[in-house]
Amino acid sequence: MKPLTAGFVFMLAAFTVEAQDRIISPEVHADGTATFRIEAPKATEVLLAGDWMGGESKPMVRDDQGVWSVTVGPLNPGLAIYMFDVDGMKIVDPVNPLVKLRAHTAASLVDIPGNPPSLWQVRDVPHGEVAIVRAKSEVLGDTRAYRVYTPPGYYEQESTKNYPVLYLLHGNNGTEADWSEIGSANLIMDNLIAEGLAEPMIVVMPWCHAVPYFADRTNNLNLMERYLLEEVIPQVEKRFRVQSDRQHRAIIGFSMGGRQSTVIGIRNLDRFAYIGGMSTYPNGLEEYIVAMLDGNPEKLNSQLELLWFGCGRQDKFFDKNEELSTTLSKLGVNHTFYPTEGLHIYDLWRKHLVEVAPKLFR
Amino acid sequence: MKPLTAGFVFMLAAFTVEAQDRIISPEVHADGTATFRIEAPKATEVLLAGDWMGGESKPMVRDDQGVWSVTVGPLNPGLAIYMFDVDGMKIVDPVNPLVKLRAHTAASLVDIPGNPPSLWQVRDVPHGEVAIVRAKSEVLGDTRAYRVYTPPGYYEQESTKNYPVLYLLHGNNGTEADWSEIGSANLIMDNLIAEGLAEPMIVVMPWCHAVPYFADRTNNLNLMERYLLEEVIPQVEKRFRVQSDRQHRAIIGFSMGGRQSTVIGIRNLDRFAYIGGMSTYPNGLEEYIVAMLDGNPEKLNSQLELLWFGCGRQDKFFDKNEELSTTLSKLGVNHTFYPTEGLHIYDLWRKHLVEVAPKLFR
Numbered sequence: 001m002k003p004l005t006a007g008f009v010f011m012l013a014a015f016t017v018e019a020q021d022r023i024i025s026p027e028v029h030a031d032g033t034a035t036f037r038i039e040a041p042k043a044t045e046v047l048l049a050g051d052w053m054g055g056e057s058k059p060m061v062r063d064d065q066g067v068w069s070v071t072v073g074p075l076n077p078g079l080a081i082y083m084f085d086v087d088g089m090k091i092v093d094p095v096n097p098l099v100k101l102r103a104h105t106a107a108s109l110v111d112i113p114g115n116p117p118s119l120w121q122v123r124d125v126p127h128g129e130v131a132i133v134r135a136k137s138e139v140l141g142d143t144r145a146y147r148v149y150t151p152p153g154y155y156e157q158e159s160t161k162n163y164p165v166l167y168l169l170h171g172n173n174g175t176e177a178d179w180s181e182i183g184s185a186n187l188i189m190d191n192l193i194a195e196g197l198a199e200p201m202i203v204v205m206p207w208c209h210a211v212p213y214f215a216d217r218t219n220n221l222n223l224m225e226r227y228l229l230e231e232v233i234p235q236v237e238k239r240f241r242v243q244s245d246r247q248h249r250a251i252i253g254f255s256m257g258g259r260q261s262t263v264i265g266i267r268n269l270d271r272f273a274y275i276g277g278m279s280t281y282p283n284g285l286e287e288y289i290v291a292m293l294d295g296n297p298e299k300l301n302s303q304l305e306l307l308w309f310g311c312g313r314q315d316k317f318f319d320k321n322e323e324l325s326t327t328l329s330k331l332g333v334n335h336t337f338y339p340t341e342g343l344h345i346y347d348l349w350r351k352h353l354v355e356v357a358p359k360l361f362r
Numbered sequence: 363m364k365p366l367t368a369g370f371v372f373m374l375a376a377f378t379v380e381a382q383d384r385i386i387s388p389e390v391h392a393d394g395t396a397t398f399r400i401e402a403p404k405a406t407e408v409l410l411a412g413d414w415m416g417g418e419s420k421p422m423v424r425d426d427q428g429v430w431s432v433t434v435g436p437l438n439p440g441l442a443i444y445m446f447d448v449d450g451m452k453i454v455d456p457v458n459p460l461v462k463l464r465a466h467t468a469a470s471l472v473d474i475p476g477n478p479p480s481l482w483q484v485r486d487v488p489h490g491e492v493a494i495v496r497a498k499s500e501v502l503g504d505t506r507a508y509r510v511y512t513p514p515g516y517y518e519q520e521s522t523k524n525y526p527v528l529y530l531l532h533g534n535n536g537t538e539a540d541w542s543e544i545g546s547a548n549l550i551m552d553n554l555i556a557e558g559l560a561e562p563m564i565v566v567m568p569w570c571h572a573v574p575y576f577a578d579r580t581n582n583l584n585l586m587e588r589y590l591l592e593e594v595i596p597q598v599e600k601r602f603r604v605q606s607d608r609q610h611r612a613i614i615g616f617s618m619g620g621r622q623s624t625v626i627g628i629r630n631l632d633r634f635a636y637i638g639g640m641s642t643y644p645n646g647l648e649e650y651i652v653a654m655l656d657g658n659p660e661k662l663n664s665q666l667e668l669l670w671f672g673c674g675r676q677d678k679f680f681d682k683n684e685e686l687s688t689t690l691s692k693l694g695v696n697h698t699f700y701p702t703e704g705l706h707i708y709d710l711w712r713k714h715l716v717e718v719a720p721k722l723f724r
Contacts, residue, residue, distance in 0.1 A: 042449040044404070087404040091453045092461075092468060097537075099468050102459040106468075122496075122505045130494040132542070136486060143484045155601055175459075180494070239517055 041066025674704025
């Protein structure tokens with residue numbers, strides 16, 4: 001055993017401050033640029049990678065104290081994900097407490113303010129609540145949590161109003177915290193409702209890794225479907241005041257969760273009248289829908305109030321999403337395809353939610 | 363700009379797996395020992411520091427692939443905090459998604475199962491909910507969240523039961539998520555209630571850094587007092603079904619939060635009948651209480667149902683906590699001092715909550 005430095009004791013027990021702890025990172029400037037710093041005196045190469053860089057990274061520059069830094073941007077308002085590469089070691093920013101919770105690995109977050117605040121940032125409006133609901137799952141064989149956004153006014157005394165429900169799914173390597181902590185779904189709903197742009201609704205955010213992260217995923221979607229239909233939806237409809245008919249139930253997700261939402265939604269049209277996919281992971285999806293339709297678009301057209309797909313043109317999934325839309329059009333399936341500039345990142349999924357939530361339940 | 367390695371793209375967007383991502387850390391073994399690993403091929407010295415080590419660290423050993431590892435323990439059941447020191451750089455475990463959210467810096471968590479599960483781990487019992495309540499604070503000039511545990515049964519239809527309320531405060535460099543995510547207060551209450559060991563109660567967990575982490579903290583406690591009394595308590599008592607008299611209101615905290623709970627509690631005896639401090643940060647506390655009493659122990663004895671202090675013998679604050687208890691005894695102030703083996707860590711604060719919660723409201 002070896003005595004700790006004062007700094008290490010601080011990082012654990014947090015009572016003294018030394019040099020490393022005075023480093024500010026990220027430092028967000030008024031113009032939306034941000035400076036990232038890390039103290040790594042013995043490193044030979046340090047890089048910054050951010051989700052806004054589209055697969056590139058930026059070399060950082062060492063000063064004579066061994067602190068590496070780089071300034072980038074301006075960045076879009078909202079939370080962005082980044083990491084450092086220190087001599088090949090990919091790490092979160094050691095001094096930044098904003099961390100993305102994940103199924104595997106961790107990453108740091110930088111919050112770029114908007115002026116005025118964006119629709120996915122805190123505004124001076126009434127705020128809903130986010131409930132962390134924990135329950136044993138017989139289907140999955142574990143005890144896990146899902147999060148439930150309730151809109152402002154839900155808990156007002158004497159309120160007996162029932163609300164429609166959006167089931168909102170995250171992507172690969174996310175958790176049930178993703179949509180509220182990084183996707184800002186709760187703030188987006190607060191702001192859209194305050195502006196009169198969306199119906200007040202409940203938003204349910206489950207954890208979409210039904211099987212452990214490194215396990216065989218073959219059955220993940222099927223287990224998610226059973227978990228949602230047999231456990232989460234009945235529990236939500238018992239616990240919360242909801243409109244429990246299909247006309248008041250929507251399912252939307254991004255990436256892996258977009259494939260889940262689309263397949264689970266289409267397989268259960270008796271449950272969902274609104275289906276959406278953001279930057280949808282397209283593996284097998286077109287084939288599935290084509291086979292399910294069997295040449296008859298009315299199977300979807302007669303039942304769905306909305307079938308919505310959004311994708312960024314800089315996403316590697318863009319071509320497959322566009323192709324899916326083309327095929328649906330050829331088959332006569334009513335749907336909306338919403339292509340914009342954008343990467344496979346939260347910056348786009350927040351904008352997708354701002355775009356699609358106003359189309360639900362009205 | 364420089365192209366990213368496949369692994370870095372994975373860490374950001376999470377679609378491929380490479381060598382680093384197959385490293386398992388921590389690997390918890392059946393006997394409660396745990397192996398920690400980090401890939402750092404170019405490093406010359408790598409250390410592990412855990413909160414259970416009491417200010418020491420353990421050298422890690424490099425294999426021929428550049429992966430450093432060490433096995434420690436057995437550790438106590440529950441969540442423990444650790445970090446790596448790579449050539450002086452203090453970092454979280456890059457492959458472990460369990461991260462402690464903080465006011466400043468970040469740390470990793472390891473979860474050691476108990477067999478059977480400890481009172482602070484998931485058991486097969488009814489689970490309460492944790493609500494994340496966000497509200498603008500006029501006192502603090504920001505919009506921030508607090509968390510509110512509601513016990514099982516709270517949301518059962520037709521329930522009109524009112525509950526007592528425990529205000530539970532965290533220590534320095536924590537957040538409002540601390541007590542539920544690491545302190546496991548919600549699981550502890552679930553288990554104690556299921557065993558009939560504690561009254562069903564609401565637990566309110568605010569964020570106790572009233573001023574920014576690096577700001578002048580002189581006024582932090584006074585602002586916390588105003589924030590709690592003028593905003594949090596009235597909001598909680600409007601939103602939740604509570605017993606709102608002082609006999610059904612408790613305030614307890616650990617470390618910085620123990621000083622806050624003790625001072626705020628004693629300054630507001632018209633509000634609180636139960637006051638507790640865990641591993642209390644003692645700065646000025648004894649002097650404050652002695653001055654407040656002015657030789658008359660009845661000021662406290664006649665009003666408090668419980669004045670409780672716990673501290674671990676291996677805590678640097680132990681002597682001052684013991685001295686406080688001795689002084690209170692000399693002055694004739696009824697109180698409980700609960701010294702045990704233990705460091706200044708969550709392992710002890712969970713046990714403190716298990717010890718003190720059954721003494722509340724009964």
